[in-house]
Amino acid sequence: MRRALLFRYFHKSWRKVKADLLSAWKLRCRRIAKRLAKCLKDESCGERQRRKSQAKLQPLPDRPIRRVASKLTRKPTSNIEKLKRKGDNWTAYDLFQFQDSDPEEGTSEERRELCYAWLDRLHVIVKKYCYLAWYEAAIYACYYRLAPLITDVEQKRKIWTEMKREYAEIFLMGRRIWRRPSHPTRLRVLCDMATLCIRFGEIEVS
Numbered sequence: 120m121r122r123a124l125l126f127r128y129f130h131k132s133w134r135k136v137k138a139d140l141l142s143a144w145k146l147r148c149r150r151i152a153k154r155l156a157k158c159l160k161d162e163s164c165g166e167r168q169r170r171k172s173q174a175k176l177q178p179l180p181d182r183p184i185r186r187v188a189s190k191l192t193r194k195p196t197s198n199i200e201k202l203k204r205k206g207d208n209w210t211a212y213d214l215f216q217f218q219d220s221d222p223e224e225g226t227s228e229e230r231r232e233l234c235y236a237w238l239d240r241l242h243v244i245v246k247k248y249c250y251l252a253w254y255e256a257a258i259y260a261c262y263y264r265l266a267p268l269i270t271d272v273e274q275k276r277k278i279w280t281e282m283k284r285e286y287a288e289i290f291l292m293g294r295r296i297w298r299r300p301s302h303p304t305r306l307r308v309l310c311d312m313a314t315l316c317i318r319f320g321e322i323e324v325s
Contacts, residue, residue, distance in 0.1 A: 148188040227268055234265040246288060248296050252304050255289050266318040279319045286312050 224230070238261050246254060262282050269275040289308060297305035 121229065126220075149199065183211075230264065231268040234261055234268065237261050246292060251289065251292055251296065255308050255311065258285060259315065262315050263318060266315070275319065282315060282319070286315075 238258075241254070241258050243262065244254065260276070264280065266275075269278060286308075293305055293308060297308075299305070
């Protein structure tokens with residue numbers, strides 16, 4: 120009886136040790152397999168990139184190699200050329216990009232023509248709450264650049280009246296989305312309006 124109990128005890132212990140050894144061996148094999156798969160993947164990615172690089176360097180029979188130097192020496196398209204090329208096919212995003220363009224590009228007449236064209240297209244856009252802040256920033260940049268380019272007093276007075284009407288509409292719409300008096304966008308719009316008042320300072324406010 121005692122011998123049977125000992126045999127059963129050692130048999131259970133051996134089964135447990137064997138199961139632990141087998142699980143440890145499986146875990147080690149799994150780790151080795153993952154490392155091998157990762158090495159093969161990195162090697163295949165490197166080989167793929169090398170083949171792509173070689174394919175770029177080897178020209179096709181009917182297509183010459185594109186030189187990097189030609190791209191570097193290529194002149195960027197000016198806003199006036201973009202305006203003439205696109206015609207009336209402008210999106211709201213294209214018009215809002217006006218504030219990021221170079222304000223000193225071209226002559227005074229070209230800049231004035233560009234500002235007038237951009238302003239006409241901005242006036243056509245329907246004001247919406249989702250991009251009201253972008254609209255204000257774009258129209259502020261346009262009025263800010265246009266103010267010193269206008270030489271005729273009557274024309275400047277007309278632009279000044281249009282600007283006040285635009286900002287009145289922006290303020291009325293902004294009260295619904297920028298409700299706090301200390302809202303950052305509301306303060307920025309107010310600051311832009313004050314800057315434009317100084318910019319058009321030679322005109323008497325009616």
